Amino acid sequence: xxxVCAVVASTHHPFYYKTSTMPEAERPPFAAEWIAKxxxxxxxxxxxxxxxxxxxxxxxxxQLWLDNMPQFLxxxxxxxxxxxxxxxxxxxxxxxxxxxxxELAAHLLRDGLDRDxxxxxxNELRIxxxxxxxxxxxxxxxxxxxxxxxxxxxxxxxxxxxxxVALGRAIREMVESWESDLRVxxxxxxxxxxxxxxxxxxxxxxxxxxxxxxxxxxxxSGDIEGCLAEVSLDSLHAxxxxxxxxxxxxxxMGAAGDGVPADFVETVDxxxxxxxxxxxxxxxxxxxxxxxxx
Amino acid sequence: xxxxxxxxxxxxxxxxxxxxxxxxxDPVELVAWWEANLAGSLLNCIPAEQxxxxxxxxxxxxxxxxxxxxxxxxxxAHPFLTLTLFIALFERDHGPMEYQLAYARALDxxxxxxxxxxx
Numbered sequence: 250x251x252x253v254c255a256v257v258a259s260t261h262h263p264f265y266y267k268t269s270t271m272p273e274a275e276r277p278p279f280a281a282e283w284i285a286k287x288x289x290x291x292x293x294x295x296x297x298x299x300x301x302x303x304x305x306x307x308x309x310x311x312q313l314w315l316d317n318m319p320q321f322l323x324x325x326x327x328x329x330x331x332x333x334x335x336x337x338x339x340x341x342x343x344x345x346x347x348x349x350x351x352e353l354a355a356h357l358l359r360d361g362l363d364r365d366x367x368x369x370x371x372n373e374l375r376i377x378x379x380x381x382x383x384x385x386x387x388x389x390x391x392x393x394x395x396x397x398x399x400x401x402x403x404x405x406x407x408x409x410x411x412x413x414v415a416l417g418r419a420i421r422e423m424v425e426s427w428e429s430d431l432r433v434x435x436x437x438x439x440x441x442x443x444x445x446x447x448x449x450x451x452x453x454x455x456x457x458x459x460x461x462x463x464x465x466x467x468x469x470s471g472d473i474e475g476c477l478a479e480v481s482l483d484s485l486h487a488x489x490x491x492x493x494x495x496x497x498x499x500x501x502m503g504a505a506g507d508g509v510p511a512d513f514v515e516t517v518d519x520x521x522x523x524x525x526x527x528x529x530x531x532x533x534x535x536x537x538x539x540x541x542x543x
Numbered sequence: 544x545x546x547x548x549x550x551x552x553x554x555x556x557x558x559x560x561x562x563x564x565x566x567x568x569d570p571v572e573l574v575a576w577w578e579a580n581l582a583g584s585l586l587n588c589i590p591a592e593q594x595x596x597x598x599x600x601x602x603x604x605x606x607x608x609x610x611x612x613x614x615x616x617x618x619x620a621h622p623f624l625t626l627t628l629f630i631a632l633f634e635r636d637h638g639p640m641e642y643q644l645a646y647a648r649a650l651d652x653x654x655x656x657x658x659x660x661x662x
Contacts, residue, residue: 309623315550338631405661450646491622
């Protein structure tokens with residue numbers, strides 16, 4: 250059976266690429282700390298030596314539109330072109346092409362349907378920055394095959410938070426039941442508190458630093474029950490109008506396991522968001538270093 | 544109210560650089576042209592299969608034609624769509640982050656709960 254070699258959860262700030270590739274002298278003051286932390290975060294994935302990446306993200310009204318909106322969708326295709334005109338325009342993101350892992354995608358679709366997740370699928374999916382940002386931060390070589398999994402955190406009505414957690418748990422189990430010798434990392438990106446297009450956008454910190462600290466604690470300690478007790482579709486409006494993206498972190502908590510603390514936790518306070526990075530090694534061990542707990 | 548159609552306008556103009564420029568230069572013309580020609584356009588369908596019943600209200604047409612992002616927010620237009628398109632339209636006329644902060648200040652009077660964005 251396949252091995253889950255790492256579970257990784259991250260914010261997906263679209264300006265990291267631009268910030269880290271501009272000439273050093275032109276970089277903003279926060280760049281050095283941000284880049285150093287991302288490089289440490291990247292090492293946590295490199296150490297896990299993955300062969301395949303399951304990439305959980307959310308299409309930002311790029312390919313998925315209100316005339317035909319899936320709640321959860323798996324991309325099954327040999328290749329995925331990536332990044333869209335408006336992401337090149339606004340964020341300076343590059344065009345990319347990633348390879349797909351169709352066997353694992355087919356397995357997730359079949360097994361997911363049989364577990365009562367009515368997963369939609371796409372055989373021609375152009376992916377966006379919710380998936381390419383973690384490729385850029387965690388695996389800039391972009392050399393591993395992926396299975397994209399899109400969630401709807403964007404266009405209400407949305408699935409309930411507990412459904413995100415349940416899907417995360419299911420993805421973990423489904424990957425572990427895939428008949429393959431490959432090592433799979435499950436990577437997902439979301440947001441902490443975030444406001445876009447409202448009065449609290451682009452403030453000196455994220456719109457709700459108290460929520461952010463609490464959220465980081467929930468994720469870092471694997472406190473799924475505590476998180477589910479406080480978070481609802483209604484409550485997520487209060488920290489900022491785009492905070493429903495936190496449900497993708499909840500999905501990743503499900504994938505990491507109840508009560509399982511993260512082996513790597515890092516945060517960066519940027520001017521309008523708190524960025525947060527987490528890695529879990531199943532069993533609490535860096536893969537391949539059986540003697541050493543991380 | 545046709546919140547869906549307002550979102551469709553923002554979505555389709557944002558993703559097409561030519562429409563974005565036309566909306567910046569002559570919003571009255573572009574909004575009228577778009578409603579006449581693209582409002583009913585359904586993905587993967589031939590023109591004969593256009594949707595027949597979509598139209599803006601007068602207030603929606605006015606808000607779009609006047610680049611009135613505050614009114615669009617009040618109507619429950621999707622804030623991500625409005626912000627992304629308006630950054631494309633106006634960021635170039637301002638210093639770094641200046642436009643985004645002015646955009647937020649114009650919404651300072653808004654209190655929670657924000658207008659419902661469900662379509």
